[in-house]
Amino acid sequence: MKKKITLKEISKRFNVSISTVSKALKNSPEISEKTRKIIQDFAKEHNYKPNNIALSLKNQKTKNIGIILPEIVHYFFSSVINGVESYASEQGYNVIVCISNESFDKEVINMQMLANGSIDGFIMSLSKGTEKAQDFHHINEVIAQGMPVVQIDRITEEVDSDKVIIDDYHGAYHAVKYLIEKGRKKIALLTMPDYMSVGKLRTEGYLKALEEAGIPVEQDLILRIEDFYGGGDQIKALFEERSVDAVFGVTEFFAVTAMNIAQKMGISVPEDLSVIGFTDGIISMVSNPSLTTVSQHGEEIGKTAAKLLINRLEEDDDSTTPYVREVVKSTLVTREST
Amino acid sequence: MKKKITLKEISKRFNVSISTVSKALKNSPEISEKTRKIIQDFAKEHNYKPNNIALSLKNQKTKNIGIILPEIVHYFFSSVINGVESYASEQGYNVIVCISNESFDKEVINMQMLANGSIDGFIMSLSKGTEKAQDFHHINEVIAQGMPVVQIDRITEEVDSDKVIIDDYHGAYHAVKYLIEKGRKKIALLTMPDYMSVGKLRTEGYLKALEEAGIPVEQDLILRIEDFYGGGDQIKALFEERSVDAVFGVTEFFAVTAMNIAQKMGISVPEDLSVIGFTDGIISMVSNPSLTTVSQHGEEIGKTAAKLLINRLEEDDDSTTPYVREVVKSTLVTREST
Numbered sequence: 001m002k003k004k005i006t007l008k009e010i011s012k013r014f015n016v017s018i019s020t021v022s023k024a025l026k027n028s029p030e031i032s033e034k035t036r037k038i039i040q041d042f043a044k045e046h047n048y049k050p051n052n053i054a055l056s057l058k059n060q061k062t063k064n065i066g067i068i069l070p071e072i073v074h075y076f077f078s079s080v081i082n083g084v085e086s087y088a089s090e091q092g093y094n095v096i097v098c099i100s101n102e103s104f105d106k107e108v109i110n111m112q113m114l115a116n117g118s119i120d121g122f123i124m125s126l127s128k129g130t131e132k133a134q135d136f137h138h139i140n141e142v143i144a145q146g147m148p149v150v151q152i153d154r155i156t157e158e159v160d161s162d163k164v165i166i167d168d169y170h171g172a173y174h175a176v177k178y179l180i181e182k183g184r185k186k187i188a189l190l191t192m193p194d195y196m197s198v199g200k201l202r203t204e205g206y207l208k209a210l211e212e213a214g215i216p217v218e219q220d221l222i223l224r225i226e227d228f229y230g231g232g233d234q235i236k237a238l239f240e241e242r243s244v245d246a247v248f249g250v251t252e253f254f255a256v257t258a259m260n261i262a263q264k265m266g267i268s269v270p271e272d273l274s275v276i277g278f279t280d281g282i283i284s285m286v287s288n289p290s291l292t293t294v295s296q297h298g299e300e301i302g303k304t305a306a307k308l309l310i311n312r313l314e315e316d317d318d319s320t321t322p323y324v325r326e327v328v329k330s331t332l333v334t335r336e337s338t
Numbered sequence: 339m340k341k342k343i344t345l346k347e348i349s350k351r352f353n354v355s356i357s358t359v360s361k362a363l364k365n366s367p368e369i370s371e372k373t374r375k376i377i378q379d380f381a382k383e384h385n386y387k388p389n390n391i392a393l394s395l396k397n398q399k400t401k402n403i404g405i406i407l408p409e410i411v412h413y414f415f416s417s418v419i420n421g422v423e424s425y426a427s428e429q430g431y432n433v434i435v436c437i438s439n440e441s442f443d444k445e446v447i448n449m450q451m452l453a454n455g456s457i458d459g460f461i462m463s464l465s466k467g468t469e470k471a472q473d474f475h476h477i478n479e480v481i482a483q484g485m486p487v488v489q490i491d492r493i494t495e496e497v498d499s500d501k502v503i504i505d506d507y508h509g510a511y512h513a514v515k516y517l518i519e520k521g522r523k524k525i526a527l528l529t530m531p532d533y534m535s536v537g538k539l540r541t542e543g544y545l546k547a548l549e550e551a552g553i554p555v556e557q558d559l560i561l562r563i564e565d566f567y568g569g570g571d572q573i574k575a576l577f578e579e580r581s582v583d584a585v586f587g588v589t590e591f592f593a594v595t596a597m598n599i600a601q602k603m604g605i606s607v608p609e610d611l612s613v614i615g616f617t618d619g620i621i622s623m624v625s626n627p628s629l630t631t632v633s634q635h636g637e638e639i640g641k642t643a644a645k646l647l648i649n650r651l652e653e654d655d656d657s658t659t660p661y662v663r664e665v666v667k668s669t670l671v672t673r674e675s676t
Contacts, residue, residue: 078410097437253620
C-alpha cells in the first residue's frame, strides 16, 4: 500500500503552514480559492486521508479528556490538572494525563496514543522540545481530523485552536512596578533562556516596568538560568559582585533560592532585599519569610480550558464557533518577603 | 438480559474475601476443593463472566501502562510518576496517569476506563476513600481477568499482587531514634488519622523508638492532623501549652509548618527545637533552615514498580511466578533543622 501523505508533507510541498493546508482542505474562506484548489487537488492525487492519527471519532464518544503536560513536579501544572478534573467531573467527563517530560518525541507519541480512540479532545501545554523544534504538525493533524485541542500556558500561534493563557507579561510588569514603588532601584531578574515563551514574556514585563520608571537596564542584573532547580552559584556570584536591593524571579523556586542565599550571606529580607517570585505554590507559602508572588491561578486555567473543550465537544459537528483566547489574570499576593 | 453477578456479590454470598473467590474460580490449590466447587457452581449458575471490567486483553497488547494515584500535588507521587516514566520509556512502554482525588468512586471509574483496552497493566496507590471503605473488588476483578496490578505505597493485603512499599515504620523509627540520640526527650509527633496506613506505620515507628529509649509516651504530644495543608492552629497551641524540644512530622509540610511557627514564636531551630520531616521534596530543600527528612525515594519506588509490572507483562500467560513484595529503604537526609 502506498504511504499516505501527511499534512506536514503537503505544507512543505507548497511552503505554506500546516494550518493553511488544514484550512484549505476544510474549504475555509480564509484561504484563497486558488490556493484551496491547488492543495485539494494535490491532496486528492496523493491519497491524503485525514486519519493518520485519529480514527473515526465522531461516532464514538468516550467522555474522556486527554491532558498532555511537560511535567507535573511543579505546583503550577498539578494545579492545572486539579482544575480540569474538577470541572470535567461535574460534567461527567474523565481525565487522562500524559507527561511529555519536555520532549518533543514523547509529546507526539502521547498524542498518537490518546487520539487513537481513548479520548474526545485534548488540553495541552507545549514541551520545551516542541518549542525548540517549532514543529507542531502532530497538533495540527489532530485538529484537522476534527478533534478539538485547547492550548494552555505554553502555546503557539502556529496552531489555530482555543487558547488559555496567563498574562505573563503584565504579571511580571506589575510585580516589578510594585518593587519600584517600594523604592527599589537595583532589581535583579532571575529568568529562563529566551526560547521559553513564558520566560521571554516575563522578561519583557520586567524591562517595560524599568523603562517606564526611567531606570536603566543593566544586563549583569539579568541571570538566565537553564536548570530549573539550579541557579544557586549564579545567584551567589551576583550578590557577591553587585549591590542588589530587589530580586524578581520568574519561578518561585528561583526566588526562594535567592532569598535563602541572601539570608545566609547576612542580607536581610525584606529590609535589605525585597523578593518576588512567579507561581503561587506551596514553596511560597512555607518559605521563611513567606514569599510575595505573582499567582498564576493554575486551577482557574485548568477549569477554563476544560470548559472550552467540553463546550466544543458538545456543540454540533457543523458548528463554526470561532476559536477564543482566554486570558486568566495573574494577581500579586503580597507576603513577608517585600 | 440478566445482570451479571460480580466477584463482590459472590464473596458476600459466602462471606469470604474477593481474593478467595477469585482464586477459587481460577482453581487455585490454595483454596480447598470443597470451597472451590461451591463457588464455581454458584458462579456458573448465576452466569458469572470475568469481564465486568476488562475486555479480552490477552491478544491486544497496547504497550501502555496505567497509573492511578490519589493525588499529584505532592512531590512524592510526582516523583513516583517520573520513576515509572523513566523505566517504562527505556522498555518502549507509554504511561497514562489518572488521579482518583482520594475518592473511591473516582478510583473505580478510572480503573474501568483504563482497563477497557487502553492499557496492559496498572500501577496504583489506594485513595483515602478506598482505605476508608475497605472495598477492593475493582482491583480484584481486574486481576482475576488477567491484568497485572502492582500496588505501591498505600496498599492492601486484601489484594494479592506485586507490591512496592517504603519502610515507613523503620523510616520513622530511625528518625525518632536520631532525635533521641541528639539528647531530645520531648518529641512531638505530627501525624495523620489512623485509617491512613502510612500515618499509622509512621506513628508505630515513633512509639517504638520512644519505648526502646525508655521515654514515656505522652498522648498530648501526638497531634493527628486531618487536613493535609492544615495543622497550623493545633501546632501553635501545642507550642504554647507544652515544652517541646523536637518535632517529627510524618509529612514535610507538617514539619516545615511547625518550624515556621516555632521561629515566629522566638523558638530557634535547631538550637531549641530539632525538626525532622518525612518525604524528601522541594519544600525540605528550600525551607530555611533546610529540613532534615526521611527520604522516601519516590523515583526508585516508581522504577521498581514499573520493572515488576513490565516483567509480568512480558512473561508467558501460563507463568506462575509468585507475587513479590519489594521494600524500598528510606534514608535519613540530615540538614540544618537538626
